Structures are given as structure tokens and as C-alpha cells.
Amino acid sequence: MTEAPTTTDSVYQTEALIAEDIDAYLDVHQHKTMLRFITCGSVDDGKSTLIGRLLYDSKMIFEDQLAALEADSKRVGTQGQEIDFALLVDGLAAEREQGITIDVAYRFFSTEKRKFIVADTPGHEQYTRNMVTGASTADLAVILIDARKGVLTQTRRHSFLAHLIGIRHIVLAVNKMDLVEYSQARFDEIVAEYRAFADSIGIAAFTAMPISGFKGDNITAPSENTPWYTGPKYAGISLIAHLETVEVNATADQAKPFRMPVQWVNRPNLDFRGFSGLIASGSVKPGDAVRVLPSGKTSTISRIVTMPGKDATDGDLPQAVAGQSVTLCFADEIDCSRGDVIAMADAPPQAADQFEASVVWMADEALIPGRAYWLKLGTQLVSATVQAPKYVVNVNTMEHLAAKTLELNAIGVAEVSTDKPVVFESYEANRTLGGFILIDKITNATVAAGMIHFSLRRAQNVHWQALDITREAHAGMKNQQPAVLWFTGLSGSGKSTIANLVEKKLHRMNRHTFLLDGDNVRHGLNKDLGFTETDRIENIRRVGEVARLMIDAGLIVITAFISPFRAEREMVRAMMPDGEFLEVFIDTPLAEAEARDVKGLYKKARAGALKNFTGIDSPYEAPYAPEVRIDTTKMTPEQAADMIVERLLGW
Amino acid sequence: MNEVSSGNTLTHLQRLEAESIHILREVVAEAEKPVMLYSVGKDSAVMLHLARKAFYPSPPPFPLLHVDTTWKFQEMYKLRDRMAEESGMDLLVYHNQEAMDRGINPFDHGALHTDMWKTEGLKQALDKYGFDAAFGGARRDEEKSRAKERIFSFRTASHGWDPKNQRPELWNLYNAKKSKGESIRVFPISNWTELDVWQYIHLNDIPIVPLYFAAKRPTVERDGMLLMVDDDRFPLEPGEVPVERSIRFRTLGCYPLTGAVESEAATLPQVIQEMLLTTTSERQGRAIDKDAGGAGMEKKKQEGYF
Known part of the structure; x- marks a missing residue:
């Protein structure tokens, strides 16, 4: 057992109150606020030890866990016969073996004033994403520094990330002070070095404190080992006292204009229509004028609905604030659905x-x-x-x-x-x-x-130029329904052959068509593009935009491009009005296409003379649900063209 | 619960409640066929209450699913049926037919009982109905591997969990997109502690199984655990006679696997008081966590246990 500071009980409460007057204790607990914070530091900065210490001091560790911890500490611990708090915190088997924390873990403890959720985030370089994840919900970040080592590359990285993700409160916890004889000079040196760095990246303020997670100094109460840590030069506050008093984001957000993204429309019957969501900022009362974005329609809040309950404050509310989940009703019937944002009428957000x-x-x-x-x-x-x-x-x-x-x-x-x-x-x-x-x-x-x-x-x-001759007028003149027939398939699958036949058939029927061919486009519009993945995507994007202009002109557009990636075909589909994009999958097995090798390209690709060749060293992603699928091993090009024309004209 | 406390800062319970409701609504908006796993315990009771609150005045737009083992306490079955009725939700009860046919039971089959009735039963039930998102009442403070699990936790088509390949979860933006065959386990009360759950039940008068309160009940002592003789399927050893003791339960599961504690706590504040002054953790009464050494739950989860 390590020596737990005796001052702990006054900070955390509690046992006496629990034993003597549980109702009074529950009342205290009921009114606690909540702070979420992250701890970040390098592998050996003592992060897990600090968290273990906070849990231990707040009596969140039970005897059975402690017994297991003592046994584990002796077996795999790094603290000799002492309790290794890190083992308590490092959850997954894989990382216990490696001795590092590899993912975000969430821990809980509380004091008399607050409940805390700690995101324990990793110090390893390859896990930046985990730290950003943990930081995204945090009100405060504790940046740990080993007093012996000072500001390290990882310290800078963690501080930058915390600042990037918008954490407003930063604590510089200079840890392992017990290993530098609680030296004021060493502490000052580290703080000065950190301040210079913080200034350079725009961190306006931080709170520095000398601590020892292992010994418990300045964690729950000012430590006798750092008598110099007082006066105007220092925060002079214990870690817990600081965590208990900083302002949480949800409270700061209440001062901003009202915004609530709509999650779900609640419509149990014809008499009730409510819009459910979590209030992102500001506050709202019945009678407030609101605007629904992006439509810009306005109305007034008629009710703030929650479920009636035992508590008289449940049910309809007189006011709701940032951080609450509610259901709002409007005085008028206006359109509003998931994805819309309800905002204060005269200070709405923009759309872009x-x-x-x-x-x-x-x-x-x-x-x-x-x-x-x-x-x-x-x-x-x-x-x-x-x-x-x-x-x-x-x-x-x-x-x-x-x-x-x-x-x-x-x-x-x-x-x-x-x-x-x-x-x-x-x-x-x-x-x-x-x-x-x-x-x-x-x-x-x-x-x-x-x-x-x-x-x-x-x-x-960006207003669309209003045109007197609409796309409907263009199509009407040509007496046809515009559409894009988007052929996709391997090189040599028969796309161009069949596309040609389709255009000839349509032409004979007096349809106005245009065929955009892959090779032809690359001679002009896209001659600046090569065959890397990025260039191929840009190639398809431009063809998509051209096809869209052509269908606006009332044409039936036929395109023949390998277009190997699903995401790009979906991108083009999304550009077109519903129902005007028909994906035509020319399904020819690779072996068959390669056997045909009309242009001799497969041979070159196999020989290594052509790089990024679809089917050889670049993937082809077949469509999941094309409008038309042509199996060229089962039908002739003529039959295929007939089938496509029939589908297009809805016969 | 919704009154803004002094200084306009929401209390921790108000914020936890708001977060849970937000999660429940996101799933309903984005999943095709959600379901709530209802185990009738106190965590399920809170989760159900939150669901009713999230969608009021509509009833929660998904059914309750109880993956039953036939070995739950009788009082759990009673409360289950009552709560389904009160909430206006459909109740689906699933029994693993193979476990039923083979007579799998906790007395003779040990770990196989949990595996077949619960782990396999859950997989079968989800597959049978085609649910793509299942709410569960697990909390991160319960156990170490839970502490690292996301709120939206993805399972492969075979219901496995890959702790190394979890999606990052930023802000309160949940990515509910899933590939064919994948399903999601969603834990709306991930950030609640045991004390939060009790306090919320207390504040909102949420009905819970009376077994959580102390009463005289017939018990026998086995391997250091106090077991309640809940029905006549309990095989008594020769000479073993059930003893009336004042007991209650901190967690509820299959009655032959759930250890009771001797207690006089008959009201919620007393239960909370006892919990706060106790020195052993909540899941300690469950046999499941003791399997397979320190990594018991993590291993179970990879195999598909909730």
C-alpha cells in the first residue's frame, strides 16, 4: 500500500455523511455538476498512475479490485512490491502485455462537487487519432510532463492537438516531482520552456502545477513538499480543486445564440408534431421566434415537451438550455425534418x-x-x-x-x-x-x-442564372426524356461497341443523343490528366459535369468509360436528377476481356509496360445494383443494345 | 430533472440523461431495425425509462427483446411483462431451442449454460429478426474491457468484437453506417456509474425488481456464494436445507449463478447507502467474470457476448 494523504476525505466526502444521513448525501450528489477531461503524456509520464491515484483516492477502487491489483502488481507490475496503479487502468489484455495504453479508455470518479469523466488517451505517435477522439468531448486537458525530462516532442504534439480540438482549459502537470527533490528551480524551468512553446501555437493560458501521481502531492490538497508553490507567481491550487472549479463547455455554450439540430420528428398522431434534438447552444422558451435552416422559414416555439414524471419539473418546460435533450413544437405548420437546424430567428447560422x-x-x-x-x-x-x-x-x-x-x-x-x-x-x-x-x-x-x-x-x-428556356423546354422540343446511360466495365469488355450500337438504334428512332467516349475525351477536355487514381477520379468528375450540362440541354448522353471505382460512379449519380442516371454494367470476366485484348493493352500491362491498368494492378469495383447488367458471355452486342434501349425507353 | 440548477450549470444526471436520449434518437433515425435488449435488471430499467422519455409522447419505436434462459428469478419475469405492458412496446422473448432440447442448465453445465443460452441465444435472436442495432445497458465503469468500448460498437456478421479495430467516436457524432451483415450494439448509458443509475431510479421512481431490496428469502451457501432457492428446480445436496436469511441482490441474472448479499437495506436510500459503504465491486457476485483469468469479459465479448 502507498501512503494515501489523510486530507483526502475532506475533498471527497463522505463516509460519515453516507452513514449518518444518506438522504443528505444523495441531495449533495444529485446537485453535482460534471466535467470531462483528458490526460495526455508520453508512455512513461505516469498517466495511468495519476488516474489510478484519482480513482483510489476517491474510493472508486473496491477491495476485490485492490486484491487483484496487488496480485497483478507483484506479477507484472513495474513498481516492485508497490501497487502499480497503471495496471488498474490498462484494460485490454493485448496492451497489458505490451505495457502501454493503446486506445481511449473512459474512467469515472467524483468528489463532493463534481462527477468526472476521464478519457485516458495514448502517448504513442501512431495513435494521434485516439487522442483527438478523447479530446473531442473534453472540457479540459491535463498535459503530463516528467519533471526529469521536461518538455518533449510528445508534449508539444499533445498540446497542439488539445489546442486544435478547442480545449479551453489546459493544465500543465509537472509530474514525478518526488524524483527531482520537489525542486522549485526545475519546475520554473519547465514552465518557462512550455510557456514559450504555448505562446508560439496560440495557447493563451494554462495552469501549471507540480505534482506526484505516485506519492499524491498536490493532487487532492496542497502538498507540504512544495511549500514554495503559493503566491501570485503560481496557481497554488491542487489538481482536484482546479478540476472542481473550471467552467464546463455546456455552461459556456448557454450564452451563445440558440441552435438545435433536428434529430427526429415526433409524430404519434395528427394532433402532435414535435422536433427532437439536443440543444447545441443558447436557450429557448415558448414564445421565442425561431428560424428553420436551411429553408429559412420562421415560426414561434409553442411548447418544450419532455415526459411528465415524478418530479414536478418534468413535463412541459418553461425554458431549456444548451446540453438538454428536448422536443420542440411550433405554432405554425412549417416544414422541418432531420438534418435541419432550428435557430434563433434573428441570429441564424449560415449555409454553405x-x-x-x-x-x-x-x-x-x-x-x-x-x-x-x-x-x-x-x-x-x-x-x-x-x-x-x-x-x-x-x-x-x-x-x-x-x-x-x-x-x-x-x-x-x-x-x-x-x-x-x-x-x-x-x-x-x-x-x-x-x-x-x-x-x-x-x-x-x-x-x-x-x-x-x-x-x-x-x-x-451563388445564384443559378435564371434561364427562360428551362431544361424541361429543351427536352420538350426534342420530345424525349433526357438521361445518362453510364457504361462501366473492364477494358475490352465491349463498352464502346455496345454503346455505339445503342446510339445508332436511338438515332434511327429520332432521339437526340451524344456519345462521350473515354479515349476521345482524353484527346481534348482531359488531355492534362494521367492515369493515377487521383487523375482518374478527376477524369470521371469532368465527364460527369459535361454529361449533366448535356442532359440539361435535353440530350440522351451515352458514356463509355472503364470508371472502375464505385465511389466515383456514385459521385456522378449524385450530380444527376433522380431517375436520369442509368448505370449499365458490361459484365465481361477478366479472362474473357484479356483473351479478346482488342487494343493489345492487357499484353502490355502484363509485361509491365502499362502501370495502373484496371484488372491487372488496379482494382475494378463492380456495381452492386446497376440499372442494367449485360453478361457478354450470354448475349450478342446486338441483343445487349436492344435490352438497353428497351430499359431506357421504359418498354 | 429538467430544472436548471444553480448557476445554470446542468447537473451530471441531467447531462447524462440528455446524452443517453441523444444516442437513442440517433439510432432510431439512422438504423433500419433497432431493438432494445431488456434484461430486467436495474440498468435495463434506466435504459427503458430513458427510451420512453426520448420519444414521448410516442412510445419508443422499437421492440424489447429478452434473451431468456428460463432460469431467471420469478420476480424478474413478472416485472418484465408489466413494464412491456406499461411502455406500450412489443416484447419478444427468445429461447435457444437447442439449449432447451438439450436441457442445458446452470447446475450441470457451468460455462456452457451462459454460452448457449445467452451468447448463442442472443446471436440467434438477432439473426432471426434481422435487427441491425441493439441497445444494451452496459456501463463503462463495470469492467475494464467495457471502459474502452465505443458507444456504437460494431459486430461482424458472426457477432464478433474486434477491440483493435473500433471506429473513432468524436464529439457526439455517431457513424451508424454499416457494411452488409454487420450489426451495431449501442450502449446509451455507457457513461453512467452504478451510483448514477441508483440515484436516477430513486429520483424518478423507476420500478425495479423487488429482489434488489432486502427481505427474508430461502437460501443455501455454495462455494462461498449465497444462492436463493427460487423454485423447485434447485437441486439440494443430501442433507442441505434452505435457510431463511435477510438478503438482497446487487445484480440480477440466472438465479443459480447470482450471489446474494446479506442485508437489511429495504429502501432505495438504504440500498445506495450500503452500496457506497461496501468494499467489493458490483460484478463480483457474478460467476462469469471469473472465467479465463483477468481477461474473462474481453474474451467473451470477442466471441459475441454482449
Whole structure:
């Protein structure tokens, strides 16, 4: 057993009160507030030990756990016969064997004033994503420094990330003070070094404290070992006392204008229509004028509904504030659904479809600029593309470096475009409306986190030129329904042959058509593009945009491109009005296409003379549900063309 | 519960409640076919209450699923049926037919009982109904591997959990997109502690199984555990006679596997008082955590246990 400071009980409470007057204790507990914080530090800075100490001191460790801990400490502990608190905190078997924390773990303890949720985040370089994850919900960050080692590269990295994710309260915990004889000079030296760094990255303020997680100094009460830690030069406050008093984000958010992303429309019967959500900022009362974004329609709040309960304060509320989950009813019947944002009428957020943002890449597969990803912001889910980054930040030196993409754990600044306007605010102004995640459309993995800086153009300022001759008028003149027939398939699968036949048949029927052929387009419009994955995506994007203009002109557009990636075909589909994009999968097995090898390309690719050749050293992703699938091993090109024409004309 | 406390700072219970409701609504908005796993314990009671609150005045738009082992306490079955009725939700009860046919029971089959009735039963039930998201009442403070599990926790088509390959979960943005065959376990009360759960039950008068309160009950002592003789399927050893003791339960499961504690705590404040002054952790009364050494629960979860 280590020596637990005897001052602990006064901070944590409790046993006497629990034993004597449980109702009084429950009343105290009921009124506690909550603070979420993260601890970050290098592997040996004593993070897990500090958390173990906080749990131990707040009596969150039970005897059976303690017995197991004592046994484990002797077996695999690194503290000799002493209790190794780190073992209590390191949860998963794999990492216990490695002796490092590899993921985000959440821990809970409470004092008389507050309940705390601690995100224990890793110190290892390859796990930046875990630290960003843990930090995203935190009100405060404890940056641990080993007093013997001072400010390390990892200290800088963790501080930068904490600042990037917008943590307002930073504690510099200079740990292991017991190993430097509680030296004031050493403490001052480290704080000065850190201050210079903090200034350079824009951290305006931090609270420095000399502690020992292992011995318990300045954790729950000022330590006798650091008598110098008082006076105007120092915070002079114990870690717990500080954690108990800093302002939490949810409270700060109440002072901002009212915003609530709509999660779900509650409509149990014709007489009730409510909009459910978690209030992101501000407060709301019945009678308040509100505006629904992005439509801009206005109404007044008629009710704030919650379920009636035992407590008289449940049921309809006179007011609700940031951090509460409620259901709002309007005085008027206006359109409002999931993804919309309800906001204060005279201070609404903007909508835009192009942003500059900081992006933290979290997947093994690097960012592909131009590829479509899902972007989730609040309750809005849209398709988005990210341009090649303007720069990436070297998190060790804070240098801005040029880069073509974002690799795992890279942090960069890039332009993001969405396929429709998104209601947003800068991340600095509002975490809920400024923070987003990117989701890979194929693997469904969360691949990035982003924080919006500002919009590059306001969507409402980009008016489509109003044209008197509408797309309907163009189509009407030609007496046809415009559409894109998007052929996809391996090289040599028969796309061009069949596409040609289809166009001839349509032409004979007096349809107005145009065939965009892969090879032809590369001679002109796309002659600046090569065959890397990025260039192939841009190739498809441009063809998609041209096809869209042509269907607006009333044409039936036929395209014949390998277009090997599902995500790009889906990107083009999303550009077109519903029902006007028909994916035609020319399904020819690789062996068959290679055997035909009309242009001799497979031979060259096999010989290594052609790189990135689809089917050989670049993948082809077959469509899951094409509108038309042509099995060329079972039908002639003529039969295939007939089938496609029939599908197009709806026969 | 919704009154804004002094200084306009929400209390921890108000914030936990708001977070849980937010999670429940996100799942309903994004999943195709959600279900709530209802085990009738105190955590399930809180989760059900939160669901009713999240969707009021509508009833929660998903059914309750009880993966039954036939060995739960009789009082649990009673409360289960009552709560389904009160909440206006459909109750689905699933029994693993193979376990039923083979007469698998906790007295003769040990770990196989949990494996077949619960782990296998759960997988079968989810597959049978095609649920793509299942709410569970697990909390991160219960056990070490839980502390690292996400709120949205993905399972492969065979229901396995891969702790090394969890999606990062940022802010309160949950990625509910899943690949074919995958399903999601969602834990809306991840951030609640045992004390929070009790206090919330107390504040909201949420009905719980009376076994949580002390009363005279017939018991026998086996391997250091106090077991309650809940029905006549309990095989008494020769000469073994059930003894009336004042007992209660800190957690509820299959009655032959759930250890009681001797107690006089007959009201909620007394129960909370006893919990706060006790020196052993909550799951200590359950045999399941003792299997396979220190990594017992993590291993079970990888195999598909909730």
C-alpha cells in the first residue's frame, strides 16, 4: 500500500455523511455538476498512475479490485512490491502485455462537487487519432510532463492537438516531482520552456502545477513538499480543486445564440408534431421566434415537451438550455425534418457548400482528393469531397509542409466541398455546427475528423442564372426524356461497341443523343490528366459535369468509360436528377476481356509496360445494383443494345 | 430533472440523461431495425425509462427483446411483462431451442449454460429478426474491457468484437453506417456509474425488481456464494436445507449463478447507502467474470457476448 494523504476525505466526502444521513448525501450528489477531461503524456509520464491515484483516492477502487491489483502488481507490475496503479487502468489484455495504453479508455470518479469523466488517451505517435477522439468531448486537458525530462516532442504534439480540438482549459502537470527533490528551480524551468512553446501555437493560458501521481502531492490538497508553490507567481491550487472549479463547455455554450439540430420528428398522431434534438447552444422558451435552416422559414416555439414524471419539473418546460435533450413544437405548420437546424430567428447560422477546414486523417488508407466521402455534421449527412491539402502540419515541429494527400494521423488544412449546402458555424464558434466526420462510402469507416474554419463562398450568394428556356423546354422540343446511360466495365469488355450500337438504334428512332467516349475525351477536355487514381477520379468528375450540362440541354448522353471505382460512379449519380442516371454494367470476366485484348493493352500491362491498368494492378469495383447488367458471355452486342434501349425507353 | 440548477450549470444526471436520449434518437433515425435488449435488471430499467422519455409522447419505436434462459428469478419475469405492458412496446422473448432440447442448465453445465443460452441465444435472436442495432445497458465503469468500448460498437456478421479495430467516436457524432451483415450494439448509458443509475431510479421512481431490496428469502451457501432457492428446480445436496436469511441482490441474472448479499437495506436510500459503504465491486457476485483469468469479459465479448 502507498501512503494515501489523510486530507483526502475532506475533498471527497463522505463516509460519515453516507452513514449518518444518506438522504443528505444523495441531495449533495444529485446537485453535482460534471466535467470531462483528458490526460495526455508520453508512455512513461505516469498517466495511468495519476488516474489510478484519482480513482483510489476517491474510493472508486473496491477491495476485490485492490486484491487483484496487488496480485497483478507483484506479477507484472513495474513498481516492485508497490501497487502499480497503471495496471488498474490498462484494460485490454493485448496492451497489458505490451505495457502501454493503446486506445481511449473512459474512467469515472467524483468528489463532493463534481462527477468526472476521464478519457485516458495514448502517448504513442501512431495513435494521434485516439487522442483527438478523447479530446473531442473534453472540457479540459491535463498535459503530463516528467519533471526529469521536461518538455518533449510528445508534449508539444499533445498540446497542439488539445489546442486544435478547442480545449479551453489546459493544465500543465509537472509530474514525478518526488524524483527531482520537489525542486522549485526545475519546475520554473519547465514552465518557462512550455510557456514559450504555448505562446508560439496560440495557447493563451494554462495552469501549471507540480505534482506526484505516485506519492499524491498536490493532487487532492496542497502538498507540504512544495511549500514554495503559493503566491501570485503560481496557481497554488491542487489538481482536484482546479478540476472542481473550471467552467464546463455546456455552461459556456448557454450564452451563445440558440441552435438545435433536428434529430427526429415526433409524430404519434395528427394532433402532435414535435422536433427532437439536443440543444447545441443558447436557450429557448415558448414564445421565442425561431428560424428553420436551411429553408429559412420562421415560426414561434409553442411548447418544450419532455415526459411528465415524478418530479414536478418534468413535463412541459418553461425554458431549456444548451446540453438538454428536448422536443420542440411550433405554432405554425412549417416544414422541418432531420438534418435541419432550428435557430434563433434573428441570429441564424449560415449555409454553405465550400469550406476551409482542419482535417485529421484517421484511416490507414490515405485521403484521395476528389473522391466522394460521407460528411456528417450535427444531424446532416451529405456527400463531400476534399481537395489536396494546402499544407500539413508537422506535429513535432509545427512546421507547415506541402503535401498531396493526408496519411494516417496527418493533420492538414484543406478545402471541403459538399453536394448540397450545409448549415454550419466555425468550429471556434460552435463545436456542434463546426465539427464533422468523414465516412468512407465503401468501408463505412470513420476516416477523418474536421473542424470548419470558414466558408469559401456562401451558397446563398451563388445564384443559378435564371434561364427562360428551362431544361424541361429543351427536352420538350426534342420530345424525349433526357438521361445518362453510364457504361462501366473492364477494358475490352465491349463498352464502346455496345454503346455505339445503342446510339445508332436511338438515332434511327429520332432521339437526340451524344456519345462521350473515354479515349476521345482524353484527346481534348482531359488531355492534362494521367492515369493515377487521383487523375482518374478527376477524369470521371469532368465527364460527369459535361454529361449533366448535356442532359440539361435535353440530350440522351451515352458514356463509355472503364470508371472502375464505385465511389466515383456514385459521385456522378449524385450530380444527376433522380431517375436520369442509368448505370449499365458490361459484365465481361477478366479472362474473357484479356483473351479478346482488342487494343493489345492487357499484353502490355502484363509485361509491365502499362502501370495502373484496371484488372491487372488496379482494382475494378463492380456495381452492386446497376440499372442494367449485360453478361457478354450470354448475349450478342446486338441483343445487349436492344435490352438497353428497351430499359431506357421504359418498354 | 429538467430544472436548471444553480448557476445554470446542468447537473451530471441531467447531462447524462440528455446524452443517453441523444444516442437513442440517433439510432432510431439512422438504423433500419433497432431493438432494445431488456434484461430486467436495474440498468435495463434506466435504459427503458430513458427510451420512453426520448420519444414521448410516442412510445419508443422499437421492440424489447429478452434473451431468456428460463432460469431467471420469478420476480424478474413478472416485472418484465408489466413494464412491456406499461411502455406500450412489443416484447419478444427468445429461447435457444437447442439449449432447451438439450436441457442445458446452470447446475450441470457451468460455462456452457451462459454460452448457449445467452451468447448463442442472443446471436440467434438477432439473426432471426434481422435487427441491425441493439441497445444494451452496459456501463463503462463495470469492467475494464467495457471502459474502452465505443458507444456504437460494431459486430461482424458472426457477432464478433474486434477491440483493435473500433471506429473513432468524436464529439457526439455517431457513424451508424454499416457494411452488409454487420450489426451495431449501442450502449446509451455507457457513461453512467452504478451510483448514477441508483440515484436516477430513486429520483424518478423507476420500478425495479423487488429482489434488489432486502427481505427474508430461502437460501443455501455454495462455494462461498449465497444462492436463493427460487423454485423447485434447485437441486439440494443430501442433507442441505434452505435457510431463511435477510438478503438482497446487487445484480440480477440466472438465479443459480447470482450471489446474494446479506442485508437489511429495504429502501432505495438504504440500498445506495450500503452500496457506497461496501468494499467489493458490483460484478463480483457474478460467476462469469471469473472465467479465463483477468481477461474473462474481453474474451467473451470477442466471441459475441454482449
